[in-house]
Amino acid sequence: MKAAPFGSWKSPITTDLIVGGGSSFTGLAIDGDDIYWIEMRPSEGGRNVIVRRASDGSVNDVTPAGYNARNSVHEYGGGAMMVNSGSILFSNFDDQRLYMQNLGEAPRPLTPGSNLRFADGVIDPDRRLVFCIREDHSGDEEAINTLVKIDIENGGAGEVIVAGNDFYAAPRLSPDGNKLAWITWNHPYMPWHGTELWIANVKTDGELDQMRHIAGGVGESILRPKWSPDNHLYFVSDKTGWSNLYRWRNGVVDELWSKEAEFAGSSMSLVDCEYGFESARKIICAYNTRGIWQMARLDTESLEAENLEVPFPDVARLGLHVNSRKAVFCAGSPIQGLSIAQLDLSSGSVSILSESKNKTISKEYLSIPEAIEFPTDNNLTAHAFYYPPKNPDFHGMPKENPPLLVISHGGPTGATSSTLRLEIQYWTSRGIAVVDVNYGGSIGYGRSYRERLDGQWGVVDVNDCVNATKYLIERGDVDRDRLMIRGGSAGGYTTLAALAFTDVFNAGASYYGLSELETFVYDTHKFESRYLESLIGPYPKSKDLYYRRSPINYVDNLSCPLILFQGLEDKVVPPNQAELMLEALRVKGLPVAYVPFEGEQHGFRKAENIKRSLDAELYFYSQVFGFEIADEVEPVNIENLGRG
Numbered sequence: 041m042k043a044a045p046f047g048s049w050k051s052p053i054t055t056d057l058i059v060g061g062g063s064s065f066t067g068l069a070i071d072g073d074d075i076y077w078i079e080m081r082p083s084e085g086g087r088n089v090i091v092r093r094a095s096d097g098s099v100n101d102v103t104p105a106g107y108n109a110r111n112s113v114h115e116y117g118g119g120a121m122m123v124n125s126g127s128i129l130f131s132n133f134d135d136q137r138l139y140m141q142n143l144g145e146a147p148r149p150l151t152p153g154s155n156l157r158f159a160d161g162v163i164d165p166d167r168r169l170v171f172c173i174r175e176d177h178s179g180d181e182e183a184i185n186t187l188v189k190i191d192i193e194n195g196g197a198g199e200v201i202v203a204g205n206d207f208y209a210a211p212r213l214s215p216d217g218n219k220l221a222w223i224t225w226n227h228p229y230m231p232w233h234g235t236e237l238w239i240a241n242v243k244t245d246g247e248l249d250q251m252r253h254i255a256g257g258v259g260e261s262i263l264r265p266k267w268s269p270d271n272h273l274y275f276v277s278d279k280t281g282w283s284n285l286y287r288w289r290n291g292v293v294d295e296l297w298s299k300e301a302e303f304a305g306s307s308m309s310l311v312d313c314e315y316g317f318e319s320a321r322k323i324i325c326a327y328n329t330r331g332i333w334q335m336a337r338l339d340t341e342s343l344e345a346e347n348l349e350v351p352f353p354d355v356a357r358l359g360l361h362v363n364s365r366k367a368v369f370c371a372g373s374p375i376q377g378l379s380i381a382q383l384d385l386s387s388g389s390v391s392i393l394s395e396s397k398n399k400t401i402s403k404e405y406l407s408i409p410e411a412i413e414f415p416t417d418n419n420l421t422a423h424a425f426y427y428p429p430k431n432p433d434f435h436g437m438p439k440e441n442p443p444l445l446v447i448s449h450g451g452p453t454g455a456t457s458s459t460l461r462l463e464i465q466y467w468t469s470r471g472i473a474v475v476d477v478n479y480g481g482s483i484g485y486g487r488s489y490r491e492r493l494d495g496q497w498g499v500v501d502v503n504d505c506v507n508a509t510k511y512l513i514e515r516g517d518v519d520r521d522r523l524m525i526r527g528g529s530a531g532g533y534t535t536l537a538a539l540a541f542t543d544v545f546n547a548g549a550s551y552y553g554l555s556e557l558e559t560f561v562y563d564t565h566k567f568e569s570r571y572l573e574s575l576i577g578p579y580p581k582s583k584d585l586y587y588r589r590s591p592i593n594y595v596d597n598l599s600c601p602l603i604l605f606q607g608l609e610d611k612v613v614p615p616n617q618a619e620l621m622l623e624a625l626r627v628k629g630l631p632v633a634y635v636p637f638e639g640e641q642h643g644f645r646k647a648e649n650i651k652r653s654l655d656a657e658l659y660f661y662s663q664v665f666g667f668e669i670a671d672e673v674e675p676v677n678i679e680n681l682g683r684g
Contacts, residue, residue, distance in 0.1 A: 042434050046442040046471035046519075047662065049434040050670035053401060053469045055654045058462045059083065059647035062397040065370050065378060066110065068312070070361040071123040075368050075393065076102070077358075077380050078109050078121055086645025090121055090130060092143070093393055107147060108133040111159045113175045114207070114567040115612055115642070118310030119160025122170070129170060131158055138170070140192060150195040154178060158190075158198070160310040162213045168192045169246045171201070171211045171220060173310075182566040187211050187222060189246040201248050202240075207231070207567070209310055214267040218242060221254075221265040221273055228570035228578075231307040232453055232483070232490065234258040237265060237275055237288075254288050261487075263304045264313040268340075270320040276304040276313075281487045285315065285325065287340065297338060297345060301327040302484050305357065306454055316362025318385055324348070324367045326356035328484040331411065331423060331457065335360075335367075335383070350383060350390055352376070354459040368393075372459030374408045397462065404432040407468035409458045409476070414511035416480070420492075422504040423485065425458050426512065427467075427474040434471065442473045443522035443665065444512060446505050446545070448538075450529035452493060452575070455482040466654060470670070472661075473518050479504035479534070497575035498537040498589040505534060506544050521546065522665050526657070528552060529613060529642065533591075536621065539598055540591035547664045549657050551605045552613045552642060555592040555621040558583070563614055595624040601631035603660045603676070605653050607640030631681045633660055 059082045066088055067078035073095035080088050088110040090102040103109050111117045111131035122129040128141045129150070136157045139147035150170075151158055161172025169189045174197075176184040187208050188198030202208065205224040209231065212221045220242050225235040236256040240248035256262035260279045267273055273288040274296075283304045285296040297303075303325060304314055315325035323338040333355045335348040352371035357378070361368045366385055372378040380394040407430035416422045429442045436442060445467055449456045456476045467474050478484070480500040481493025492500050505525060513520045524547045527535040532553015539548045554560055557572060561579050577585050587593055602625060606618040618634065625632035635656050637649045644650050655673040662669045663678055 041432065043437055044434045044471070045667050046429060046436045046440060047665065047667040048670055049429075049431045049469065049471040051431060051466070051469035052405060053462055053465050054671065055466070055651040057401075058466065058654065059651050064396055065358060065380060065394075067118075067121045068358040068361055068368065068370060068380065069121055069123045070363060070366075070368050071125065072363075074123075074126070075361075075380070075382070076121065076123050076128070077370075077394065079394075080110075080645065082645060082647035082650055088120070088133070090128065091394070099394070102128060102141065102143070103130070104146065107139070111136060111157055113157045113159035113173055113310065115565045116309040116567070117159065119173070119312075122161050122163050122172075124163040124165055127163065129161070129163060138172075138190070150190060150192070152195075152197055154197070156197060160209060160211070162211060163192070164213055164217060164246070166217050167244070167246050171213060171246075172198075173208050173211070174198050174200075182569065185566075199246075201246070202238075202251070209235075209307075210263075210265050212265050212267060213242070214271045214273075215269055216271050219267075219271070219273075220248060221267070223262060223265060228573040229258065230453065230571055230574065231263065232261050232278075233574060234260055235262045237262040239273065239288075255286070255293055261307075263307060264315070266313045266315065266317075268317055268320050274315070274323070278487050283487075285323070285338070296323075296340060296343060299327065300486065301329045302486070303327045306451070306483060308451060308454060311357075312359025312361070314356040314360055316360045316367065318362055318364055318367075324360060324362045324383075324385070326360055326369070331425075331455065331478060331484050348383065349388065350381070352381065354378075354457040355381075372457070374458050374460055375403055375406055377460045377462070401462070401465070402432075405469050406430060406460065406465055407474075411458070412475075412508070412511070414508055416507040417500075417503045420480070422478070422480055422507065423482070424475050424477040424508045425456065426517070427464055427476070428517065429468050429471045429473055431469045431471065436471060441517070441519040442471055443524065443661070444473045444475060444509060444518035446509055446523070446525040447474060447476045448479065448501060448505055448525065448527035448531035448534035449476070449482070450527070450531045452479075452481050452497060452501060452530035452534070453483060453490060454530075455484045463654065466658075470658070473512070475508050475512060477505050477508050494574050495577055497572075498533070498541070501534045502538045502541060505538055506542055509544055524548060524661060526551070530554070532613070536591035536602075537589070539600060539602065540594040541597065543599065545600060547601045547661060549603045549605070549660070550618070550621070551653070552607060552610055552618070554613055555590065555617050557586045557590045559617065559620075560613075561586070563616070565611055568612070592620050592624055595621075595628055598625065598628065598630055601660070601664045601678070601681070603633040603635065603657060603678075605635050605637070605644075605656075607637050607642060607644060609640060610642045612642035626679060629680050631664065631678055633676045633678045635676065
């Protein structure tokens with residue numbers, strides 16, 4: 041083991057390794073004995089490919105070249121794949137059309153190529169219909185969301201069956217085909233603020249009648265409706281402060297398991313349920329307790345539950361997909377990147393069907409996160425995962441503490457987890473400590489924790505990142521003079537706010553982060569167009585608060601270098617947000633770098649751009665803090681570096 045300055049260690053976890061041959065998973069389904077998933081492949085320009093694992097164990101791509109199984113409903117997408125008896129229905133990103141594909145055949149377009157987007161549906165094999173969300177962007181005003189039925193044989197734009205609300209999600213058909221359930225909500229709320237669960241009878245032609253409201257409303261978030269094999273409706277509600285499981289049966293709603301845990305994850309994109317049915321009486325479910333997921337079997341009559349042993353603290357990101365024999369899910373651990381896993385419900389054995397990365401790294405290079413709970417403002421505590429530097433070939437210099445990189449996750453109503461991410465190990469294996477913060481507002485810790493951010497965005501998230509940093513300084517883990525903060529999207533805003541409103545950090549990196557909040561009110565998409573009303577306050581009534589929470593207006597407070605990364609086709613956080621901050625820093629004469637990417641949207645998908653952004657960020661920090669890096673990377677133009 042060699043002594044070398046933190047940050048300069050040579051690591052086998054390179055950006056080439058991170059992007060080479062790997063993929064991430066964006067969808068999952070089970071169809072009898074067959075399992076389907078969607079892989080997002082940076083090596084193919086971020087193309088999303090449906091993959092089928094047949095009952096004999098063979099694995100093959102289903103989506104032909106030239107197709108990309110992804111949609112942009114609510115801009116974040118999700119629900120891009122439906123499968124029934126070997127028939128696959130998927131959204132294609134380039135034209136947002138639905139395509140029907142039978143195994144071994146070419147896809148055929150089902151919907152017209154126009155300003156229509158489709159997602160999150162269910163196939164009705166008896167009526168030969170698809171029930172799904174349609175988002176209509178053909179008008180001059182904001183998009184119109186409806187539920188539609190589409191004839192599988194003849195296609196078309198779809199016939200509206202439910203309309204009048206701002207948003208819809210999760211249309212789900214009962215096994216007997218007699219009822220349809222769905223979720224709906226309206227501005228200014230986001231789905232975690234308040235949603236309604238509705239059902240209706242389905243007539244022989246697919247029309248609906250006897251629509252009725254079952255549960256939910258303002259202050260109660262209903263998520264993840266699913267029908268049992270015996271045609272009872274299950275769902276998740278947070279009316280007790282925790283997102284627990286409920287059942288609607290014979291006109292009565294019953295709570296099935298009262299627990300200080302979350303039985304549903306993020307609703308930022310359209311995802312499937314974190315539970316499924318082994319039988320009419322047995323539910324296989326996943327729940328999150330303080331950032332750690334577990335799996336269990338619940339008897340719906342006796343209400344007795346037993347935990348199921350799986351070697352993953354992170355499960356069900358793409359839902360739990362269950363039949364009488366197995367449960368299939370996307371899972372990860374501190375030493376296992378996100379993978380498609382299968383649990384045999386009889387034996388309890390777990391097998392890995394596909395891994396997000398096809399190259400392995402010796403565990404000796406992996407930093408295992410410590411779950412920390414630290415004091416924060418208002419006599420509260422907050423949560424994070426701390427990753428110390430780890431590399432078996434190096435240790436730091438005598439009396440040297442490592443630099444700290446603070447990560448603020450996106451959402452902001454999201455969460456981070458302890459699952460292995462090579463993007464974090466990239467830093468720790470070079471001698472840079474990382475703390476990944478689940479600040480107030482994060483999911484997984486109950487409704488009250490999530491609501492800490494209401495009206496306090498730019499305050500609570502910033503304070504929690506600052507207090508996580510101070511906690512590690514006081515423990516003696518990190519160097520108080522080399523503190524960096526980074527984040528993407530909402531995490532990018534938190535990064536900019538932390539640099540503008542505090543003097544704790546010495547450098548920062550914002551990935552497509554908001555800098556000016558008033559602009560976002562008018563220049564964003566429908567799904568998030570009223571989001572800031574809960575995070576900041578109603579506009580224009582709270583116009584002054586929007587000004588005071590916008591980092592761009594407090595550039596005079598900035599005193600440290602900043603690097604900005606931006607996709608030029610981003611519709612969620614438009615490029616002008618980064619460009620405004622860039623120009624302001626130029627005027628002030630602070631060290632600043634700007635790395636824009638053609639053809640990228642909200643979140644980078646192309647291998648070359650993921651590689652470039654990580655290498656550029658490392659280079660930036662090396663120049664700011666004066667340490668030599670072991671890798672040869674393309675330099676970044678840092679303006680005003682000699683003047684900062």
